Amino acid sequence: MLGVLLGGIAVLVGIQTAPPAAPVPVDSPAAPVPVPALPPVAPPAVCDCPEVRGGGGPSLVDAVERTRDAVVTLSGTDALGAGVLVDETGLVLTNYHVVAGQIRDPRQRVLGGVTDASAVAQPIRARFVDGRELPAELLVADRDRDIALLRLRPADSAERFAFATRGRSHELRVxxxxxAVGNPLGLEHSVAQGIVAAIGRTGLLRSRQTPLLQIDAAINLGNSGGPIFNLRGQLVGITTATLERAQGIAFAIPIDHIAALLEALRAGHGTRSGQVGAEVAPYGELDDDARALGYQNGLRVSRVLPGRPADAAGLRKDDLIVEAQGQRFDSFGTGPEAQLRLANHFVATVRGLLPGEVLNLTVVRGKDRLSFNIPVAPAPPDQQVLIDADALLGLRLDESRREPIVKELRPDAPISRSRGRELLRNARVSEIAGIKVDSRDDLGPLLSELRQIGRFAAVQVGFVLSDGRALRVRDFPVSPD
Structure with missing residues (x-):
């Protein structure tokens, strides 16, 4: 079968002559992280907003007044930024990079359940708008998605705090x-108004598929970690980045994505890729029905796995996917290479979604155009091994084999440009960083550790070649996913 498993195998290009083997059990899945739950989304409220009312007025002033006590300035030896309280017990959301200077071991991608000072070099202080300061404890820090969760430590543990109500970022409109509220250039609790300039921007954080909101508010050094509110005073995002040499271009992490990340960590799925249980063919002609609806590119569904989210949502074999997350595919162009780029992009989009998030698809079925909202599930452990080998090492393993046998190299991976790369075809991965590997069961936890350490690095990888010879690559490149 020629296809792409959404969120599973990155690109399965080849003829499948036998059904895949039964899933390989993994005995040591990722442990849940003790992450406090965020409060539920605020109930719908009537908004006296210009967009609704059709006029000007004090709605911004009112929204700022309602939210000012929930915003804090965060400081430490190397920290300067903002945070926002998200529950009455003192949970504070901010960016990883705001507190990164306080973390003793920055190589770790995710820190979770920190209950003492062992992981933090210096204490973090949170200052309210009235000048009061409290110490803050680091609970969770995810480097790749640039999220950190703190808890305030008042003298009276029963103290309760004003906090921001949570909105629905997926309901935002361009x-x-x-x-935004933050501390631009040290000017604490400054407010900057703007609009949502775009939705679903990617390629900006270490986790390149993390979808971001683009806003045109004046964001400067010191705004990092601060909240983005709508005019209802609801929290819809956390400021994360700006573009150098640009004005009026800033980015925020949607609150829906943050909530999904924290829930995934709670469930032990924080390092799992997203999947929906379908395959799409990277090659194929657009039919006349799709062209009649104005589309120039698409991906044909080649298989829907029974019982998976795509099946439950009603996606069918031979449906033509023409939009994902509100974006058409026409800009990828036509031809085999363009289709392969599109397939890779689509798979990366699905893999980058967190369990509990939603994949929005538009498909053409015959003469009809249909919309699907498919809840994303975590990749099973046996598939996660295949995903990580592809994403981190550029090795596409044979999914029908229990042993980690290299079927092919990912064309755009650094290892594909190395001399002697042809020797790796049909080779078995025998060791990672000096640790013996006999099966995919052994490989999975090692790749998970490698993902924690980070990308754009190198690691020693050993192989047994198809002719029985041993090969050890001392500086095997770790590639970005």
Whole structure:
């Protein structure tokens, strides 16, 4: 079968002559992280907003007044930024990079359940708008998605705090008014108004598929970690980045994505890729029905796995996917290479979604155009091994084999440009960083550790070649996913 497993195998290009083997059990899945749950989304509220009312007025002033006590300035030896309280017990959301200077071991991608000072070099202080300061404890820090969760430590543990109500970032519309609160250049609790300039921007964080909101508010050094509110005073995002040499271009992590990340960590799925249980063919002609609807590119569904989210949502074999997350595929162009780029992009989009998030698809079925909202599930452990080998090492393993046998190299991976790369075809991975590997069961935990350490690095990888010879690559490149 020629296809791409959404969120599973990155690109399965080849003829499948036998059904895949039964899933390989993994005895040591990722442990849940003791992450406090965020409060539920705020109930719908009537908004006296210009967009609704059709006029000007004090709605921004009112929203700022309602939220000012929930915003704090964060400081430490190397920390300067902002945070926002998200529950009455003192949970504070901010960016990883705001507190990174306080973390003793920055190589770790995810820190979770920190209950003492062992992981933090210096204490973090949180200062309210009235000048009061409290120490803050680091609970969770995810480097790749640039999220950190703190808890305030008041003298009276029973103290309760004003906090921001949580909105629904997926309901934001381009052009909607929002405002940011932060400490630009040290000017604490400054407010900047803007609009949502775009939704679903990717390629900006270490986790390149993390979808971001683009806003045009004035964001500067010191705004990092601060909240983005809508005019209802609801938290819809956390400021994360700006573009150098640009004005009026800033980015925020949607609150829906943050909530999904924390829930995934709670469930032990924080290092799992997203999947929906379908395959798409990277090659194929667009039919006349799709062209009649104005589309120039698409991906044909080649298989829907029974019982998986795509099946439950009603996606069918031979459906033509023409949009994902509200974006058409026409810009990828036509031809085999363009189709392969599109397939890789689509798979990366699905893999980058967190369990509990939603994949929005538009498909053409015959003469009809249909919309699907498919909840994303975590990849099973046996598939996660295949995903990580592809994403981190550029090795596409044979999914029908229990042993980690290299079927092919990912064309854009650094190892594909190395001399002697042809020797790796049909080779068995025998060791990672000096640790023996006999099966995919052994390989999975090692790849998970490698993902924690980070990308753009190198690691020693050993192989047994198809002719029985041993090969050890001392500086095997770790590639970005």
């Amino acid at each position: 052009g909607e008014t929002v405002f």
